Amino acid sequence: MKRFYKTVGVMPAGGGFGVVLDGKPIKSPAKADFVVPSRALAEAVAAEWDAQADKVVPSSMPLMQLAATTIDKTAPNRQVVIDSIAPYGGSDLLCYRAEAPAALVDRQAAAWQPLLDWAMIAHDAPLAVTSGIVHQAQPEPSLAALRAAVAAQDDWRLTALHQATSLTGSLVLGLALLAGRIDADEAFELAELDASFQIERWGADAEATARRAGLRAELQAAARLVALAAG
Numbered sequence: 001m002k003r004f005y006k007t008v009g010v011m012p013a014g015g016g017f018g019v020v021l022d023g024k025p026i027k028s029p030a031k032a033d034f035v036v037p038s039r040a041l042a043e044a045v046a047a048e049w050d051a052q053a054d055k056v057v058p059s060s061m062p063l064m065q066l067a068a069t070t071i072d073k074t075a076p077n078r079q080v081v082i083d084s085i086a087p088y089g090g091s092d093l094l095c096y097r098a099e100a101p102a103a104l105v106d107r108q109a110a111a112w113q114p115l116l117d118w119a120m121i122a123h124d125a126p127l128a129v130t131s132g133i134v135h136q137a138q139p140e141p142s143l144a145a146l147r148a149a150v151a152a153q154d155d156w157r158l159t160a161l162h163q164a165t166s167l168t169g170s171l172v173l174g175l176a177l178l179a180g181r182i183d184a185d186e187a188f189e190l191a192e193l194d195a196s197f198q199i200e201r202w203g204a205d206a207e208a209t210a211r212r213a214g215l216r217a218e219l220q221a222a223a224r225l226v227a228l229a230a231g
Contacts, residue, residue, distance in 0.1 A: 001056045008050040010042040017042035019049060030072040037156065038231035041067065044224070062221035063228070070159040078158065082151050085162050088171035089146035090138050092127060093191065099131045104197050111193055118181055119172045123149050127172070149175055156229035160222040167191070167218055177223060184223040188216045 005021035012018075014035040018025045019042055026034045026049075036042050041063070048061040058065060074081050094112040098104045113129075120126040125145040130136035150171070153161055157178055165174035168191035176182045182190070189196070192212060199208070 003052050003054055003056055005049075008046045010039060010046050019046045021049065028068045028071045030068075032071050034067070034071065036067055037229050040231055041225070041228035044228050062217070063225060066159055066163065066221060066225045070155050074159045074162070075155045078155065081158055081162055082147070085150050085158075085165050085171065085174070086143075086147040088165050088169065088174075089125070089127070089143050091135065091169075092172050093168060093170040094172050095127050095129050095136055095138075096133065097129060097131050098194070104194070105131075107197065108193060111190055115172050115176055115182070115190065118176060119146075122179065122181075123175065125149075146171055146175075153178065157226055160225045163222040164219060167215055167222075177219070178226055184220040185216070187219050187223075188212075191215070191219075 007022055009020045009023070010017055011020055011025070013025060014033055016035040016037045017039050018033070018035055020026070028034050036045065045061075045064050045067055048064050049056075052060070094116055097108050097112075116127055116129070123145050125142040127138055127142055128136050150158070150161065161174045161178055164177050164187060165171050168174065168187060170191060173182070173187050173190055177184065177187045192215070195208070195212070204212075
């Protein structure tokens, strides 16, 4: 889409803040009013619009995309989103450890176990660990506690949690990111621990490098959404 506007601004709207292009409020892709909860988030989205050159490239506007997702998908379908996130607690990446080599086994334990310990303390959700890929059943009270933690998030945090959890395969990492227990770069390193180990041994190809860069950027966008929406 060709850039069709000259000026970008922010204005109060609907109990929050909106973005205006040439003085006209933007809408979400579903034509809903585009209203975000803080001026900081509105200004960050406006900066993405202002940074567009001759063509508007949606993929270069991660906060706009996440905000639109919140407005068009998360807010009107909260239960669907909750139901899509909560099951990750039953198959969390951090619970599935390698059987070998010993160096990887030790690295996983050192990096991942502190996050599982955090989940046990912060959410009263102890999770069992296994080696290999055979499914490990988790305690029902822990799964219920994790579901409650998901359901307790507001729409904006829920969007970020969905992105972080689905990208990493770990609800624990997603919740830890939202809680500030880890930052986006730490979430990336933890989620990519196995891949990083293999790269150290065998090197990385261009496709893997691009995938990892994209993953890091999407986790950073999710973390920024949480921080900016809070004002």
